[in-house]
Amino acid sequence: MEDFSSFNTPICENHNLGPAHESVEDVDPTQYRAMIGSLMYLTASRPDIMFAVCLCVRYQANLKESHMKAVKHILRYLKGKPKLGLWYPAASDLKFVAYTDSDFGGCKSTRKSTTGGCQFLGGRIVS
Structure with a gap:
C-alpha cells in the first residue's frame, strides 16, 4: 500500500x-x-x-x-x-495517577450517585 x-x-x-x-x-x-x-x-x-x-x-x-x-x-x-x-518518551516518568470524584445521592431528581474520574500515565491523560 x-x-x-x-x-x-x-x-x-x-x-x-x-x-x-x-x-x-x-x-x-x-x-x-x-x-x-x-x-x-x-x-x-x-x-x-x-x-x-x-x-x-x-x-x-x-x-x-x-x-x-x-x-x-x-x-x-x-x-x-x-x-x-499519544507518545511516551523513554526518559519520562511513567507514573500512573488516577483521580475520581463521587457524589452519593448527587442527582437532584433521582437521588442516584454520580461519579467521574480520569487517569494519567506519565502526565498524559489515557482515560
Whole structure:
C-alpha cells in the first residue's frame, strides 16, 4: 500500500458498514483478523482510530470485501498521520495517577450517585 495516497479521516462519514448481506466475494479471515489485531494494539497510543477499528472488529464472523476496504482505509489514514497520537518518551516518568470524584445521592431528581474520574500515565491523560 506504499503507492496509495492517504486519507484525512480514519473512516468515511457514510461508511455503510454492517452485517454483510450482499453476495460479494468472501475475504480471507486470517489476514483480516491479523490486521484488526494489529490495529487494536495500536489504539492504545492512537485513540483517534478507536471508533473505526471497533466498528470493523464487529464483523469478523461474516467478512465481505466492504469490511476489508474499511480496514485498508484506516491503514491509509495512518500513513498520512504518522506523528499523531499519544507518545511516551523513554526518559519520562511513567507514573500512573488516577483521580475520581463521587457524589452519593448527587442527582437532584433521582437521588442516584454520580461519579467521574480520569487517569494519567506519565502526565498524559489515557482515560
